[in-house]
Structures are given as C-alpha cells and as structure tokens.
Amino acid sequence: VIELDARQPQRPIECPVENWLGFLGLRWNALVPWHLKDSAKRHGELAALLPGVAPKFLAERLLGLESRGLVVRSPILTLPRGVLYDLSSAGVALVHILDQLEMWSHKFQDA
Numbered sequence: 001v002i003e004l005d006a007r008q009p010q011r012p013i014e015c016p017v018e019n020w021l022g023f024l025g026l027r028w029n030a031l032v033p034w035h036l037k038d039s040a041k042r043h044g045e046l047a048a049l050l051p052g053v054a055p056k057f058l059a060e061r062l063l064g065l066e067s068r069g070l071v072v073r074s075p076i077l078t079l080p081r082g083v084l085y086d087l088s089s090a091g092v093a094l095v096h097i098l099d100q101l102e103m104w105s106h107k108f109q110d111a
Helices: 016-024 032-035 044-047 055-067 088-108
Strands: 071-074 082-087
Touching: 032 044, 032 055, 032 071, 032 082, 032 088, 044 055, 044 082, 055 071, 082 088
Parallel strands: none
Antiparallel strands: 071 082
C-alpha cells in the first residue's frame, strides 16, 4: 500500500501530482493514451483520431509518453513496415484514471 504524502509546504516542482498533471496537460498527452485503450495503433491511425495534430508534433508526444513509461513502441516486421504504439501497464492504469476524470468532468461541467 502506498501512503499519501503528508501535507506540508511544497513547491509545485517537488509534487509528483503537479508533475504528472503538467505533463498530461500538454496538448495530446492525455488523448493519445485514451485512443490506445482499445488497441495498438500506427502513427497514421493515431493522427486520424487527433484532428489538427502535426505528424512531427505527434511523434514528439509519443516519444514523451514512451519515455514516461506509458506507451510501448513495437516495430512491425511484416510489409508494410512500420511501428505500433500500445499502452504499457502504467498506461492502462492511467487510462482508468482518465476515464474517472472524464466522468467527473461531465458531472461537474456546469459547476
């Protein structure tokens, strides 16, 4: 069991929750895992699900999600060659939290 931090004066940079919220608050960083929750996808498939994202920007976001351990990148060895992106176990856990946040946002959207 993980215990919550004791409440004490703390700078945002020292808070793990602030760190993750800052990361997930960057455009596309929450939507990419959300779109991967049902199946692994290629870069182009993700781009089609994220209207307006530039290919280079999506590649940067995927790299960031991969470096945080949320997304796994796997080469496709059959033709046409490519890469599949899928959720890691940490990514699956995050999607559950994002689903809860979505339900909360609908409940309190007019508050």
